[in-house]
Amino acid sequence: MSHDPFGRLQRAALCAALALSGLAAERAQARDRDPAEEAQRWQDVREPVFHARPVQDAGEEVKLIAPDRAMDAALVPLTVELHAKKRITAVTVFIDNNPAPVVGTFRFGPAISPDQIKFRVRINDYTLVHAVAETEDGSLLAAEHYVKAAGGCSAPASGQTAETAARLGQMQLHRTKAPDGAGVPSQLLISHPNHNGMQSTPSGGFIPARYLDTVSVKSGGVTVFDLQSDISLSEDPVINFTYTPSGDGGIDVVAHDSSGAEFKRHFDPLAN
Numbered sequence: 001m002s003h004d005p006f007g008r009l010q011r012a013a014l015c016a017a018l019a020l021s022g023l024a025a026e027r028a029q030a031r032d033r034d035p036a037e038e039a040q041r042w043q044d045v046r047e048p049v050f051h052a053r054p055v056q057d058a059g060e061e062v063k064l065i066a067p068d069r070a071m072d073a074a075l076v077p078l079t080v081e082l083h084a085k086k087r088i089t090a091v092t093v094f095i096d097n098n099p100a101p102v103v104g105t106f107r108f109g110p111a112i113s114p115d116q117i118k119f120r121v122r123i124n125d126y127t128l129v130h131a132v133a134e135t136e137d138g139s140l141l142a143a144e145h146y147v148k149a150a151g152g153c154s155a156p157a158s159g160q161t162a163e164t165a166a167r168l169g170q171m172q173l174h175r176t177k178a179p180d181g182a183g184v185p186s187q188l189l190i191s192h193p194n195h196n197g198m199q200s201t202p203s204g205g206f207i208p209a210r211y212l213d214t215v216s217v218k219s220g221g222v223t224v225f226d227l228q229s230d231i232s233l234s235e236d237p238v239i240n241f242t243y244t245p246s247g248d249g250g251i252d253v254v255a256h257d258s259s260g261a262e263f264k265r266h267f268d269p270l271a272n
Contacts, residue, residue, distance in 0.1 A: 033146075038096070038128055042144075045094050045101040046132070050140060055132060058141035061085065064131040070149035073123050075234050078131075080143075081116045086135040088114045095232050097127035099153060099198070103232040109223025111246045113183035117225075118240035121232050122196070124153035153198045153231070167191040169263030171253055175270055183242040184270065188217065190239075190255055190263070196231035212237060215255045220247015245269065 046055060065079040082088050093103040103121055108114050123129075126149065132142045170191040175184050190212065197209035211231050217224040224243045243251075249269030256262050 041096050042094075042128060042130065045096050046130070049092060049102060050132070053138075053140055055140045055142045058084075058133065058143045062131060062133045062141050062143040064129060064143040064145045066129055066145040066147050068146070068148060070123060070147060073149035073151050074153075075120050076123050076147065076149055077118065077120050078129065079116055079118045080131045080133070082114050082133060084133060084135055084141060086137060086139070088133045089136055090134040091117060092132045092134075093121075094130040094132070095121060095123055095127055096130065097125040098122070098232050099124060100196075100230045100232055102230055104227055104229030107226045107228075109218075109225060111219040111222040111224045111243050113242040113244055115183075115242060116240075118238075120234035120238055122153050122234055123147055123149035123232075124198075125150055153196055164193055168193075169255065169261065171255075171263070171265040173251060173253070173265075173267045177270055178242075183244050185242045186240070186251075188215075188239045188241070188253065190215070190237050190253075192236060192255075192257065192263075194231070194233055194235045194237065210257055210259050212255055212257050215239070215253065217241075217243075218252045219243050219245050220249060221252075222246035224251075 061082075061084040063081040063083070065081065066076065070076045078093065080091055080093070082091070088108060090105055090107045092105040094101050095103055106117055121129075126147070128144050128146050130142055130144045132140050134140055168191060172189040174187040174189075176186075177184060192212050194211040195207045195209055196211060197206060199207045201207055209231065212229055212233060215227040215229070215237075217226075225241065227239070229237075251267040253265045253267070254262065255264075
């Protein structure tokens with residue numbers, strides 16, 4: 001899957017232009033929705049990922065839960081609920097009007113309990129958000145939600161302080177044993193500024209882009225999910241998921257960012 005449909009150079013130029021002009025939020029607030037324009041934009045952003053494959057309306061099989069109006073455009077919570085009749089193998093999330101529309105793709109392994117996945121994103125402009133679930137037979141099911149938010153991609157970052165550098169890549173995993181024992185609801189937190197190249201410095205320049213691009217979670221050596229992400233994932237990503245313990249029940253997380261840095265953490269099995 002290509003997760004950089006516009007190319008890095010073109011995207012960097014677009015990000016800089018948006019950040020310098022400061023017009024993105026004003027344009028969003030003044031614009032009336034145009035269904036034909038939205039449909040064309042959705043076609044354009046999904047084409048580099050799915051090409052000519054048909055994408056069906058998910059109906060009740062996939063639900064995308066998001067705020068109608070975001071309180072903080074840099075930390076917009078999204079939940080993808082999965083009720084498909086066939087096994088879901090992957091979920092790709094798009095923010096249609098972001099400079100890099102593809103937030104990322106979650107590829108599910110045997111240890112996932114694929115009922116829902118939650119995470120936070122940046123939204124730069126009023127936009128449709130799409131979640132596309134791929135079933136085991138290759139069908140693509142799409143859900144959408146319109147979100148009013150602006151300026152999330154250029155919102156001030158926490159900076160490049162010594163404290164930020166010291167906690168780079170640190171992880172926490174909060175787990176709760178389900179009463180029925182069917183799965184373990186979990187919340188993974190990864191400390192990373194996820195700089196996207198659009199945030200300015202006090203001197204008037206821009207913080208260089210450095211963001212998480214892969215996250216792999218395994219239980220007892222069996223894959224829970226692999227995430228391939230991009231600049232629309234929020235600062236200090238938080239991912240909620242449910243897994244079925246495998247092997248010794250421990251959890252191993254390996255993440256990489258766009259600089260090539262690797263971050264690892266092992267979490268012991270939950271105590272009985």
